[in-house]
Amino acid sequence: MEEQNYSPSTPQTKKRRNPIAWVPSVYFGMGLPYVALSIVSVLMFTDLGVGKEDVTFWTSLLVLPWSLKPLFSLCMELFGAKRQYVFLTEAITALMFGLVCFALPLPSFFSIALAFMGVLAISGSMHDIAGDGLYMQELSSSEQGVYAGWQGAFYNLAKILTNGGLVYLAGYLSKGIGLEKAWMVIMAICAGLMLALSLYHMWVLPKETAKERRSVKESWAEMVEVVRTFFVKKHIWLYLVFIFLYRLGEGLAMKIAPIFLKDPVMKGGVGLSNEDYGLIYGTAGTIAFILGSILSGYYIAKFGLKKTLFSLVCIFNIPFAVYLLLALFQPQNLWWVATGIVFEYFSYGFGFVGITLFMMQQIAPGKYQMAHYAFANSLMNLSVMVPGMISGKLATQLGYEGFFILVLVVTIPAIVLSLRLPFAHSPETKEVA
Structure with a gap:
């Protein structure tokens, strides 16, 4: 039509x-x-x-x-x-x-x-x-x-x-x-x-x-076609593994980090009050995230996603080590805590742009570009949801130090995979599948 x-x-x-x-x-x-x-x-x-x-x-x-x-x-x-x-x-x-x-x-x-x-x-x-x-x-x-x-x-x-x-x-x-x-x-x-x-x-x-x-039949037929064409894309299964691994460490850390920051020192936490948390993690951290996202866009635009992907994966994942350091030393000086959190959030924003552009440039291209990007984004959310569901049990069993060591360990596969990940589409060309 x-x-x-x-x-x-x-x-x-x-x-x-x-x-x-x-x-x-x-x-x-x-x-x-x-x-x-x-x-x-x-x-x-x-x-x-x-x-x-x-x-x-x-x-x-x-x-x-x-x-x-x-x-x-x-x-x-x-x-x-x-x-x-x-x-x-x-x-x-x-x-x-x-x-x-x-x-x-x-x-x-x-x-x-x-x-x-x-x-x-x-x-x-x-x-x-x-x-x-x-x-x-x-x-x-x-x-x-x-x-x-x-x-x-x-x-x-x-x-x-x-x-x-x-x-x-x-x-x-x-x-x-x-x-x-x-x-x-x-x-x-x-x-x-x-x-x-x-x-x-x-x-x-x-x-x-x-x-x-459109009728229900027409809409359902199109939905089936969107799903079918998504799963026959070149390298799609490797890409889905990659986007799951990219945010796996984040999925584990994002629910525990606020609890850890607020838990008393005697329980292994940092002991932030709600006021300190709101100012440092909720406000300064979010501003750092925005700044990191903006600068990352210029960085990728200058060198290209393929050349920068490995560095973006590292920048996104390795700074989770900040929480391990906080768990080991439990600093009571708010400036040290704030510096660590702002650095981690800046890196988080900088690296997050990488996975967003990867889905746009390598998974989405084709006839159903918008639908395939939304589909990939929905599947990627599972890489945050599923680890988050078990993060509390893991933190209880391992303690904060052991838990944040585990967070760093699970980031390694994404870092290694980014070195050899094939690109199905050249960023310079727009293909219609």
Whole structure:
């Protein structure tokens, strides 16, 4: 069927709202729930006395819906409009945050809060699909480039606010009203922010043009073809092993690192307060991540991904040694702790660009480029989720020192593989499979 009618740059009879009115807020709305579920919930449940094995397992499982995006997107294409999905999922997310807030004082708060967070995770994943879809549908290719920076900036602003500012506020409030009520306030703030976004987006999001709906049979047939063509790509199985190994160390470390940083020195941790954690890990660390990501882009642009891949894998993985050093020496000087964390986060941001571009340039190219990139990204998320689920048990059995040694050991296969990894596509050419 021939594509027709509308491109974002086509003059419209109705005045088109400037994308700056909604792009930053939509991506802020993507970042807040994900960071709250994947990182901040770890701190909240730990503060409220839940053991690290339960915390790491269940909060890792909560990110599963972000790996199921291809299935969700199929259903969303058949029913409803992207605009409606954005503000409705934000409203559902706000409701779930509010219910988590009221669940915290209950005797079985952990299981009840997890149930609400499960709904929140599905809602957040669907919000991401709708937000990305609206962005690609409403903006021309040139506009997408212009506003790409706003995407990243406001997603990371949500991360700074949630893992930095709100965690700091939780620590500050806990001194006056106790940890339980402090975290209730934080969940209520998250609910209020998401509700405000929902109401704002009901008014500001662009109205979508009518489009021809495909039948369930047609959509399913296309989904099957997308999956089939993905798994017959050249070197695809080797590439999937590589992207899994690339983030394996991160998958183990990301749930334990916040717990380790906050655990008392007598338990082998560093003993950071929520305020110190919010400032160092949540705020300064995230800023370092952004800076590393920006500089990495220039580095790869100058030398090319193939020449830089080995260095990027090393830069991404080896700095996890910072946590091993912190576990060995347990410094009480905040400057030493902050320097180590900022260095690790900078390296994390610098190296993360490598795996993103690898998927874009080596896995995605072909007829279904966008779908294959989303598919690869979803599979890659499993390399963080699965290790995260067992990280608490491993940390309990090995202790922090042994655990972070293990983290460094599991990074070795990705580093070795990057030396001999074949490239199916030249970055200079765009192939259509």
